[in-house]
Each structure stands twice: as structure tokens, then as C-alpha cells.
Amino acid sequence: MTDKLRVFSGIKPSGDPHLGNYLGAIRNWVADQERYENFFCVVDQHAITVPYDPEELRRNVRQLVAVLVACGIDTERSVLFVQSHVPEHTELAWLLTCNTPLGWLQRMTQFKDKSVGQGESVGTGLLTYPALMAADILLYQAAVVPVGDDQKQHVELARDIAGRFNSLYGETFVVPEPVIRGVGARVMGLDDPTRKMSKSVAGQFHAVGLLDEPKVIQKKFSRAVTDSQQEILFDDNRPGVTNLLTIHQVLSGLTKEELEARFVGKGYGDLKKELGALVAEALAPIQQRYAELTDDPQVLDRILVAGAEQASVVAGQTMERVRQSMGLR
Ligand code: AMP
Ligand code: TRP
Numbered sequence: 001m002t003d004k005l006r007v008f009s010g011i012k013p014s015g016d017p018h019l020g021n022y023l024g025a026i027r028n029w030v031a032d033q034e035r036y037e038n039f040f041c042v043v044d045q046h047a048i049t050v051p052y053d054p055e056e057l058r059r060n061v062r063q064l065v066a067v068l069v070a071c072g073i074d075t076e077r078s079v080l081f082v083q084s085h086v087p088e089h090t091e092l093a094w095l096l097t098c099n100t101p102l103g104w105l106q107r108m109t110q111f112k113d114k115s116v117g118q119g120e121s122v123g124t125g126l127l128t129y130p131a132l133m134a135a136d137i138l139l140y141q142a143a144v145v146p147v148g149d150d151q152k153q154h155v156e157l158a159r160d161i162a163g164r165f166n167s168l169y170g171e172t173f174v175v176p177e178p179v180i181r182g183v184g185a186r187v188m189g190l191d192d193p194t195r196k197m198s199k200s201v202a203g204q205f206h207a208v209g210l211l212d213e214p215k216v217i218q219k220k221f222s223r224a225v226t227d228s229q230q231e232i233l234f235d236d237n238r239p240g241v242t243n244l245l246t247i248h249q250v251l252s253g254l255t256k257e258e259l260e261a262r263f264v265g266k267g268y269g270d271l272k273k274e275l276g277a278l279v280a281e282a283l284a285p286i287q288q289r290y291a292e293l294t295d296d297p298q299v300l301d302r303i304l305v306a307g308a309e310q311a312s313v314v315a316g317q318t319m320e321r322v323r324q325s326m327g328l329r
Contacts, residue, residue, distance in 0.1 A: 007036040008142035008176070010043040010083070010133070013060035014052070015199030017067050018207040019279065023184035023250050024148030030072035032146070038078035039140045039311060040068060045083050045090065045132060049125040050114070050200070066300055067210055070290035081307030083136065088315035092135035093128075095326060096161055099168065100131050104160065108153060134158035138165075139315045141174040149185040150196060152178050169325040173318075184250040190224040193239035210283055211290060217283070218276035222269075232263035232271055241268070248275050251282050 009029055011021060029040060042064050047057060061082055073080050083089050105111065105127050115122040125132075137145055137158045145155045155178035162173040187197045191205045201207070205223045212220070226240035234242050234256050245259055248271075254262070263271055293299060323329040 002037050004035065004037045005143045006039070006140060006174075007032070007144045007146060008039045008041070008137050008140045009146050010041040010046070010136055011064065011068070012047045012199070013042050013044055013057065013064045014047040014050075015060065016207075016209040016211065017064055018187075018197055018199060018209055019247065020148065020187035020197035020207070021199075022071065022210055023187050023247065024181075025146065026068065026071045026073075027184075027250075028146050028179075028181055029078075033072075033074060033077050036144060039142065039314075040073055040078055040080050041083050041136060041311075042068070042081070043083045043133075043136065046129060049123055049129050062300055065303065066290055066293050067286070069293055069303065070286045071210070075303055075306065079307055079310045080303060081311045082304060085304065085308035086139075086311045086315050088139055088312070088319045089132065089135055091319060092139050092322060093132040095322060095328075096135050096138070096165070097128055097131045099165055100128075100134075100161055104157060105130060108157065110150070110154070130154045130157045131161065134161045137176050138162055138173045139318050140311075141314070141318060142176050143174055144179050145176050146179045146181075148187075149180055152180055165325075172321055172325045183246060187247060188239060188243040190220055190243075193225060193243045208279060211287060212283070214276075214280035214284070217280045218273070221272045221276035221279070224272060226268050230267070232266065232268070233260055241271075244271055244275055248278060251278050 007029070009025065011017070011025065017026075029038065042061055044057060044061050047060070065080065065082070068080060069075065108130055111127055111129070114126055133154050134157060137155070138161070145158070147155060155176060159175050159177075162175045166172055166175070189195045189197045189201060189206045190208065191203050195201065197207045199207070205220050208217055208220050221244075224240065224244060226244070227238050229238065232241060232245070234245055236242065245256075248254070249256065249259055252259075320329075
């Protein structure tokens with residue numbers, strides 16, 4: 001037993017992991033590993049809520065696990081596993097779905113955004129997805145859920161579901177708290193700085209992949225959309241330059257004032273060039289470790305088996321309590 005607070009967080013294997021995932025989530029998971037007891041999950045059952053290709057999903061899951069380890073998730077200190085390897089996630093998801101009012105799910109902005117124009121043909125899983133996410137978190141009795149800004153509403157829903165469950169069936173779940181870091185919590189697309197950087201947006205110049213080669217990274221930044229003004233300043237009305245400066249700020253550790261001073265009298269070209277180099281340099285050791293790790297597929301197999309075993313112990317204990325509370329045993 002440990003008296004550290006328990007963390008749970010998840011990431012979808014729905015495409016290539018990008019700089020937004022790294023700055024908004026993964027980097028913080030890695031930095032706080034010592035402080036917490038950690039569970040990190042590649043949520044493959046969340047990736048199937050929209051149309052997908054099974055072969056690609058299989059590849060993406062392995063790639064993402066390797067990327068997480070390459071980014072610094074240390075399997076000695078953190079449990080790293082794949083959601084579908086622990087069947088309690090879907091069992092609890094159903095039990096929670098039965099205890100979640102439809103209105104709570106219909107209110108989720110991600111559901112509203114992603115279901116636009118699909119009418120009645122929208123997948124039911126896209127609607128009930130936050131109940132599965134609540135199950136992920138509650139299964140591990142996690143107190144802390146570090147995520148990017150876009151997931152705040154879902155974590156708050158998990159809190160509401162936990163609270164409601166506890167009052168209906170007796171104290172069963174720890175009520176989790178979202179933890180969102182200020183800077184880097186919402187990295188925007190390079191091709192359109194009014195949209196968050198996302199795995200599901202098409203476009204060669206939208207996202208910087210964590211495995212992109214330095215040349216590609218430089219090129220993507222050189223094409224980043226900005227505006228027709230000259231000065232390089234943080235300004236909410238100028239999302240392009242603000243996004244670039246924010247990425248710089250997270251990686252360089254400079255303050256806003258130091259950054260603005262650094263670029264006085266310089267142009268967007270200078271900022272983009274420097275930023276491309278900074279990002280490539282930050283990703284180089286990750287890419288190096290990724291190459292080493294994927295050299296021997298058995299290393300990854302062992303990580304996955306061990307992770308699922310460790311996660312199953314906790315998941316099994318929680319489920320036993322939940323079944324009892326709900327009268328299913
Ligand atoms: P996803 O790729 O949607 O599974 O997200 C995994 C984690 O990365 C979640 O904690 C998200 O909040 C975070 N994340 C995803 N996109 C961004 C972004 N553009 N900026 C910051 N964080 C992000
Ligand atoms: N829904 C999250 C996303 O799209 C991924 C996720 C699934 C998650 N289950 C989770 C995040 C539990 C935190 C905790 O990014």
C-alpha cells in the first residue's frame with residue numbers, strides 16, 4: 001500500500017499521437033509520476049465510437065504504448081495497459097450507463113460537436129462514451145485525473161456519476177478531480193489556430209506528430225497560419241501567433257515577457273524557424289527511445305501483459321464492491 005494519491009488518465013489510439021497530446025497530457029503524466037500512484041490507459045474501446053479500420057487500430061495501440069514509454073512513462077512506477085485487456089471497464093460502463101440520465105450525456109459539448117449533421121444515424125457509443133470514461137476512472141478509485149482542457153467536462157461528468165452512485169447505493173467510489181495545467185492545455189491546429197490540434201482532423205499541416213522527422217516538423221511550422229500583423233505578442237485576438245508562442249513557452253520554460261522581448265524586431269519567419277528547431281530537439285530523444293523499443297516486439301508484449309495483470313487486480317476489487325452495492329451478488 002502507498003499513501004500517494006492515485007492518478008488515472010487515458011489516451012485514444014485513434015491516429016498518430018501529436019504535440020497537443022504531449023504538451024496537454026503525456027508530459028505532465030511523466031513529470032508527476034513520482035508524486036502519485038499512476039494508472040495510464042490506452043483506451044482502444046473509446047477509439048471505436050467512430051468508424052475505423054481494425055488493422056489500423058491494432059497498429060495504433062502498439063505504437064501508442066511504445067510512444068508513451070518513449071516519452072518517459074516508467075512501467076516500474078506506473079501501470080500502463082490497454083483498456084480492452086481489462087474487461088471490467090465495459091462491465092462497469094454498463095452499470096454506470098444505467099445510472100446516468102440521458103440529459104447529462106446529451107449536454108456534452110464533444111457529443112454535440114462530433115454528432116453534427118449525422119441525425120439519428122450517429123453511433124450510440126458516441127453518446128454513451130463519457131459513461132465508459134467514467135468507468136475507466138472510477139474502476140481505479142482515482143482521485144486525480146490529469147487531462148487537457150477538452151476533457152474537463154467529461155471528468156466533471158464522472159464526478160457527478162460517482163456522487164449519484166454513492167448516494168443511491170452507498171459509498172462506493174472515490175469522487176475524482178480533474179487536473180488541468182494552464183499552459184499547453186489546449187494546443188491549436190497549425191493550419192487553423194481556431195481549432196484544437198486533433199488526431200481526427202485531416203490535413204498534412206494540421207498536427208505535429210511525435211514521431212515526425214525534424215525536416216517535417218520544420219516544414220509544418222513554416223506553414224503555420226498566423227495573421228497579417230508584424231509584432232510577435234501573446235494576444236487572444238491573434239490565435240495563430242499566440243499558439244506558436246505558447247508551444248515555445250512550454251518547451252523553453254521562458255515567461256511571456258521574456259518571449260515577447262526575445263522576438264522584438266523579428267518576424268514570423270524567425271519565430272517559426274526557432275520553434276521548429278526547439279520542437280524537433282525536444283522530440284529527438286523520444287524518437288530515439290521509440291526506435292530502440294520497437295526493435296524487439298517482445299518488449300512491448302511483456303509490458304502489455306504485466307500492465308493488464310496489475311490493472312486487473314484493482315479493477316477486480318472495485319467490481320466486487322460495485323456488484324455487491326447494486327445487488328448483483
Ligand atoms: P485524445 O487524443 O483525445 O485521446 O487525448 C489524450 C489526452 O491529450 C487528453 O488528456 C486530452 O485532453 C489531451 N489533448 C488532446 N488534444 C489536445 C490539444 N490539442 N491540446 C492539449 N491537450 C490535448
Ligand atoms: N476521452 C479521453 C480523450 O478523448 C480519453 C479518455 C478515456 C480518458 N478514458 C479516460 C482520459 C479516463 C482521462 C481519464 O482524450
